[in-house]
Amino acid sequence: MTVVFAGSFNPLTNGHLDIIKRSTKMYDKVVIVVTLNQKKKQINLKKIQNLIEKTIIDNNLDNIYVDVWDGLIVDYMQKYKFNYLLRSLRNCNDFNYECDMQSYNKGLNNSIEIIYLIANPKYMHLSSSGVLEICKYDITKVKDLVPKPIYEYLKEEYENI
Numbered sequence: 001m002t003v004v005f006a007g008s009f010n011p012l013t014n015g016h017l018d019i020i021k022r023s024t025k026m027y028d029k030v031v032i033v034v035t036l037n038q039k040k041k042q043i044n045l046k047k048i049q050n051l052i053e054k055t056i057i058d059n060n061l062d063n064i065y066v067d068v069w070d071g072l073i074v075d076y077m078q079k080y081k082f083n084y085l086l087r088s089l090r091n092c093n094d095f096n097y098e099c100d101m102q103s104y105n106k107g108l109n110n111s112i113e114i115i116y117l118i119a120n121p122k123y124m125h126l127s128s129s130g131v132l133e134i135c136k137y138d139i140t141k142v143k144d145l146v147p148k149p150i151y152e153y154l155k156e157e158y159e160n161i
């Protein structure tokens with residue numbers, strides 16, 4: 001069974017990586033799709049794709065494919081005939097947001113099933129926006145919050161400001 005893990009991953013955190021690792025143990029193939037979140041500031045989708053690919057190699061993970069999609073995730077899934085979408089839940093805010101998103105997505109394509117994994121307690125507080133906020137002040141403080149290739153990239157980006 002193939003599952004699509006979609007998100008903006010700007011940047012990918014150890015929380016995302018934990019979900020990816022857990023999902024590879026459950027599914028034959030995991031397709032990570034980097035999408036635009038209109039509410040969030042977004043860097044280049046290709047850059048995010050490339051950093052996730054480096055992280056996958058760095059962690060010796062197999063059966064993962066990373067793609068980008070500038071559109072509705074239901075359209076991506078329909079185009080490539082994927083049926084299972086994976087999302088994860090950290091707290092009640094995520095739950096409320098995901099309930100709305102599932103209503104929209106089910107309304108657009110009822111044949112897609114959405115699977116939810118509860119975040120690892122270690123990473124329940126961790127968000128991409130939190131990481132970016134800390135980066136503005138002290139890049140060294142995000143070292144343990146993101147995978148190594150992401151940290152190297154953020155260091156270059158923020159040290160040159």
Ligand code: ADP
Nearest residue numbers: 007008009010015016037087088089119123126
């Ligand atoms: P989006 O902008 O589409 O919500 P994100 O990159 O913020 O994309 O998140 C993608 C998915 O990863 C979402 O299901 C989100 O709940 C989940 N996620 C985000 N941070 C964590 C974390 N620390 N632990 C586990 N899951 C997370």
